[in-house]
Amino acid sequence: MIFKTDASETQAYLEDTSALRDGHTPGVYIPENQEEALQVLKKAADEKFRLTLSGNGTGTTGGRIPYGDYVLASNKLNRILGVEKHADGTGTARVECGVLLHDLQEEALALGLLYAPDPTESYCFIGATISNNSSGSRSFKYGATRKYVKRLKVALLGGDFLEIKRGDILADDDGILRFTLASGKKMEIAIPNYDMPKTSKHTAGYFSAPNMDLIDLFIGSEGTLGFVLEADLHLIPKPEKIIGVLAYFSDKDDVIRFVDEARERTKKAATPNELSARALEFFDANSLDFLRQKYPNIPAEAKGAIFFEQEVTAASEDELLGEWFDLMEKHHALLDNSWAALSVDEQRAMREFRHSLPVLVNEWLSKQETRKISTDMAVPQAQFQELFNLYETQCQAQKLPYILFGHIGDSHLHLNILPKNMADFHRAKDLYDEFMANALAMGGTISAEHGVGKLKSKYLVNLFGEAGIREMVRIKKIFDPDLMLNVGNLIPKAYLH
Numbered sequence: 001m002i003f004k005t006d007a008s009e010t011q012a013y014l015e016d017t018s019a020l021r022d023g024h025t026p027g028v029y030i031p032e033n034q035e036e037a038l039q040v041l042k043k044a045a046d047e048k049f050r051l052t053l054s055g056n057g058t059g060t061t062g063g064r065i066p067y068g069d070y071v072l073a074s075n076k077l078n079r080i081l082g083v084e085k086h087a088d089g090t091g092t093a094r095v096e097c098g099v100l101l102h103d104l105q106e107e108a109l110a111l112g113l114l115y116a117p118d119p120t121e122s123y124c125f126i127g128a129t130i131s132n133n134s135s136g137s138r139s140f141k142y143g144a145t146r147k148y149v150k151r152l153k154v155a156l157l158g159g160d161f162l163e164i165k166r167g168d169i170l171a172d173d174d175g176i177l178r179f180t181l182a183s184g185k186k187m188e189i190a191i192p193n194y195d196m197p198k199t200s201k202h203t204a205g206y207f208s209a210p211n212m213d214l215i216d217l218f219i220g221s222e223g224t225l226g227f228v229l230e231a232d233l234h235l236i237p238k239p240e241k242i243i244g245v246l247a248y249f250s251d252k253d254d255v256i257r258f259v260d261e262a263r264e265r266t267k268k269a270a271t272p273n274e275l276s277a278r279a280l281e282f283f284d285a286n287s288l289d290f291l292r293q294k295y296p297n298i299p300a301e302a303k304g305a306i307f308f309e310q311e312v313t314a315a316s317e318d319e320l321l322g323e324w325f326d327l328m329e330k331h332h333a334l335l336d337n338s339w340a341a342l343s344v345d346e347q348r349a350m351r352e353f354r355h356s357l358p359v360l361v362n363e364w365l366s367k368q369e370t371r372k373i374s375t376d377m378a379v380p381q382a383q384f385q386e387l388f389n390l391y392e393t394q395c396q397a398q399k400l401p402y403i404l405f406g407h408i409g410d411s412h413l414h415l416n417i418l419p420k421n422m423a424d425f426h427r428a429k430d431l432y433d434e435f436m437a438n439a440l441a442m443g444g445t446i447s448a449e450h451g452v453g454k455l456k457s458k459y460l461v462n463l464f465g466e467a468g469i470r471e472m473v474r475i476k477k478i479f480d481p482d483l484m485l486n487v488g489n490l491i492p493k494a495y496l497h
Helices: 007-014 034-047 101-110 126-132 252-268 285-291 317-330 344-365 381-397 422-441 457-479
Strands: 002-004 028-030 051-054 070-073 080-085 091-096 149-155 161-165 176-180 186-190 227-237 241-249 277-284 304-312 339-341 402-407 412-417
Touching (some): 007 028, 007 070, 034 051, 034 070, 034 149, 034 227, 080 227, 091 126, 126 227, 241 252, 241 317, 252 277, 252 304, 252 381, 277 285, 285 304, 285 344, 304 317, 381 412, 412 422
Parallel strands (some): 028 070, 051 070
Antiparallel strands (some): 002 028, 091 227, 176 186, 277 304, 277 402
């Protein structure tokens, strides 16, 4: 067991990519195996001290930042315990919680397999992606992390643990989950009594559904119920080839019409040889302006762009590329200026293009006196255009610089408001609250992919109501009766009593 108390060594555990910079801890526990992790959880229960669970610091919502609590870090629990390829071409990976997403993906690809979830930050820990039900651009085709978790080993406060295989423990018709811990202790839980948002992406609050699987209660629970030690993850066959295209448009309405048709054709595709996007990503005119600093060849008349990917074979590539170009032409894309990436090197260059936007934004912000305000809301597809228009008209009316980009295929865009001074910042914060209220009124979610953490916990009440929050507290107390695990994350502190 490694235990750090010196401030120079614990500082690294007091930061993530959020704006929170005032965390503090009396010490950081770094178990070197799963048994040591269980010992820390037993010690915390016996001695009544709080623990904040720590991933790799790539989160955006302050989830791993402690405020006086001890830290339980995942760094050394980083073994890939095995990757197996099955006769049907799929596979299973068994990993510990501190394995890097990048390392798992590389290991899978070497065997002709693919781990489909693809959060933008590939150096996050697998345990954190499970706790957050993470997603990314490929989620348009493949869905979020939840779909790929086949088994979990979860350590509980007190040192007991629970092994759950998907399909083994389902809620009965009365909504009761019954299960047995490793110690032999029998437990039962009534599932949360609230409805989930009807959005294609959502990660905010404990999962609930009729006859739900116990494993899904832990996925997306942000470490408030237990510490994910180990997981079995489903791997799919690696596609033979990918084509990527960056399509520019001179009219924003053409962008929307192109996406609408691409989305519908993707949904209807019955075979791999039909037009079917695995990613549909949007860049607005302001995003393109930022990118022109590094990519001056972006056409001056472009008012928006769509990045899309399609999985192909050698036999289907030409025909499918032709279908995509026909669709682009139909919706008046700037065909001569658009960019098709057909080789591995070209696709690497296109990925660099996509990832350059946040880098350029951060460079701009470093010269300002304040930070950006970012949204992660998503709404049902039918309400998407309304929220899209609201973002644009309100930012323009307030004369606030902004960029709008992201996962348009899932009706989920990231609005980054870029204040130039503190007056702008306070107006942007008020506007964020207005956007949040409007998204919820449209049946949306407060967080489609980044989770709640500490920064957005107050908004969870707006999503589920006080009765819904009390349901979450009830569930938490079953696993954490003294309320000592990841306090401040997800559930507002005011309700933890």
